Every structure is written in C-alpha cells, then in structure tokens.
Amino acid sequence: MSENWVLKEGEAVELLALLITSARIQLDEPAHYGPLRLLTATERLSGMILERASEKSREFLQGNVERIPELHMRMSDVDDYAAGLDGLCREVAECLLRHSTLEEDAS
Amino acid sequence: MSDAVLNNIRSRRVVREMSDQPVTRQQVETILEAARWAPSGGNLRPIRYIVIEDAETRRLIRLVSPGMFQKAPVLVLLCLNEEVMIEHSLPPSDRALLIDVGTAAQTIMLAAHGIGLASGPVTSYSKEAIRVILNLPASYSPEMFICIGHKAESTRRGMKAWKKINWRDLTHWERFPQA
Numbered sequence: 169m170s171e172n173w174v175l176k177e178g179e180a181v182e183l184l185a186l187l188i189t190s191a192r193i194q195l196d197e198p199a200h201y202g203p204l205r206l207l208t209a210t211e212r213l214s215g216m217i218l219e220r221a222s223e224k225s226r227e228f229l230q231g232n233v234e235r236i237p238e239l240h241m242r243m244s245d246v247d248d249y250a251a252g253l254d255g256l257c258r259e260v261a262e263c264l265l266r267h268s269t270l271e272e273d274a275s
Numbered sequence: 276m277s278d279a280v281l282n283n284i285r286s287r288r289v290v291r292e293m294s295d296q297p298v299t300r301q302q303v304e305t306i307l308e309a310a311r312w313a314p315s316g317g318n319l320r321p322i323r324y325i326v327i328e329d330a331e332t333r334r335l336i337r338l339v340s341p342g343m344f345q346k347a348p349v350l351v352l353l354c355l356n357e358e359v360m361i362e363h364s365l366p367p368s369d370r371a372l373l374i375d376v377g378t379a380a381q382t383i384m385l386a387a388h389g390i391g392l393a394s395g396p397v398t399s400y401s402k403e404a405i406r407v408i409l410n411l412p413a414s415y416s417p418e419m420f421i422c423i424g425h426k427a428e429s430t431r432r433g434m435k436a437w438k439k440i441n442w443r444d445l446t447h448w449e450r451f452p453q454a
C-alpha cells in the first residue's frame with residue numbers, strides 16, 4: 169500500500185460523526201437502510217480523498233463510487249441493487265490489487 | 276376542493292439535491308404562517324419550529340444527519356415541547372403528538388411547493404447530537420427536519436417505489452367480513 173496522507177483531521181472527524189450517528193439511527197430504522205448508510209460514508213470518504221489520491225485509486229474513486237447516489241435510489245429493486253454493489257466490490261478489489269505487492273510482483 | 280390544491284398535493288416530490296439559491300425571510304415566514312393552520316390534536320399546538328439559516332450550523336447538522344442528502348439554505352426543525360404535554364397531562368408517549376408533527380410537516384411542504392420552493396423531510400439524524408449542536412432546551416424533543424430550498428438543475432430522481440401502488444391498494448371500504 170502506498171503511504172500517501174489523503175485525509176485531513178477535520179475530514180476524519182466528519183467521517184467519524186457520520187459513522188457514529190449512522191450506527192445509532194440504524195437501531196430505529198429498517199435493516200435495508202444499513203447498506204445505504206455505509207454507502208453514504210463511502211461516497212463522503214471518496215469525495216474527501218479524491219484530490220490527494222494517487223492514480224492507483226483515482227480510477228476506482230471516479231468510477232461507480234461517483235454513481236453511488238443513483239444506486240441508493242434503486243434499493244427497492246433488490247437484484248439491481250445487489251448487482252450495483254457487486255460491481256463496486258469488484259472495482260474495490262481491483263483497486264486493492266493495484267496497491268498491493270501482488271500486482272507489483274506480477275509486473 | 277379546487278384543482279390548485281389537488282395539483283399542489285399531487286405534484287410535490289421530495290427534493291434531495293438543492294441549489295445555493297437563497298430562500299428569502301419572507302418566504303420562510305409565509306411557510307411558518309401556513310404551518311400554524313395545520314390541524315393539532317386538542318388544538319394544543321405542542322410543536323415549536325426552529326429555523327436554521329446560519330451556514331456553519333447547517334453544516335454541522337448535516338454531519339450528524341446521515342439521512343440529510345440535500346444542502347438546503349433553510350432548515351426547519353419541528354420539536355415537540357414537553358412543557359405543553361405536562362401542562363395538559365399528556366404522556367410524551369402519546370402517539371397523537373407525532374400525528375401533529377405529520378400534519379405540520381405536510382403543511383410546510385405543501386406551502387413551500389405552493390410558493391415555488393423545494394422541500395424534503397428528514398428524520399434520520401441523531402437526536403442527541405442535534406441537542407448538543409443546537410443547545411436545545413431540555414423540554415424540546417427534535418422530531419423532524421424539513422429542508423427548504425430550490426431544486427438543483429441536475430436533480431437526482433426520487434427513490435424507486437418498492438412496488439407500484441395506487442390509492443385503491445391502500446383502501447378498504449366498510450366492515451371487514453366475519454372470519
């Protein structure tokens with residue numbers, strides 16, 4: 169993994185606020201809102217680090233992560249929602265590989 | 276009922292992307308005055324409206340409100356005032372109080388729509404964090420935000436319905452048959 173600092177302290181605290189308050193409100197909300205909150209945090213974090221992120225991450229951050237708000241709106245179509253999330257999972261795995269020594273070894 | 280009222284009811288949609296265009300004080304006051312006419316159980320009027328225009332306060336509120344997607348220029352927080360409940364011996368658990376929140380919220384949203392503004396209700400926030408940020412009196416229970424502003428040009432579509440419903444699916448006429 170590269171050692172770039174991509175998050176400022178203020179941004180990190182904002183993200184903590186989102187995660188903590190999401191955990192609390194989830195106790196009172198339908199279970200399917202759980203993914204929504206995690207994706208909202210994903211979207212925020214991605215927006216915070218995009219400017220300072222390396223090329224290795226940019227492709228991922230500017231891909232389907234940017235389309236997360238549209239994905240939220242489709243959550244009532246479970247198959248479509250799952251397919252969208254599967255796409256994000258594949259992309260984050262590819263991003264992990266770009267940062268990993270596995271990929272460096274192969275090249 | 277006039278067509279204008281029905282059209283207003285039918286065409287209002289929750290807006291989750293708003294522009295920076297400000298809302299005037301007069302528009303806010305028109306909306307709050309309309310809310311005063313919402314029906315209220317026992318005519319007790321247990322709701323207090325807190326209006327937030329200050330940019331930094333709105334920013335902090337959004338940070339503890341995971342369900343607030345819009346960056347609205349005006350937030351109206353509907354609070355139940357426990358002092359009214361104590362005065363009239365109502366238990367705070369009385370569900371009719373939340374119906375008051377509902378009638379007020381819908382009145383606010385329809386009034387906003389009626390004067391060309393966009394709105395969106397939000398209940399997904401931490402009540403405790405909101406208490407701290409707004410320094411709320413202990414007797415105020417923050418029940419719902421209504422975000423008010425102007426619809427952004429490229430606004431995202433609303434939430435896709437779980438299933439298509441019409442009013443008939445939601446309605447039952449007369450007595451239920453005996454089992």
Ligand SMILES: Cc1cc2nc3c(=O)[nH]c(=O)nc-3n(C[C@H](O)[C@H](O)[C@H](O)COP(=O)(O)O)c2cc1C
Binds near residue numbers: 396
């Ligand atoms: C009690 C209540 C709480 C709501 N909370 C939120 C919320 O926290 N965030 C949000 O974006 N929308 C919220 N909504 C808006 C609903 O999602 C919206 O009304 C619904 O999807 C139908 O859309 P429409 O009003 O545009 O027809 C809430 C609505 C109600 C009645």
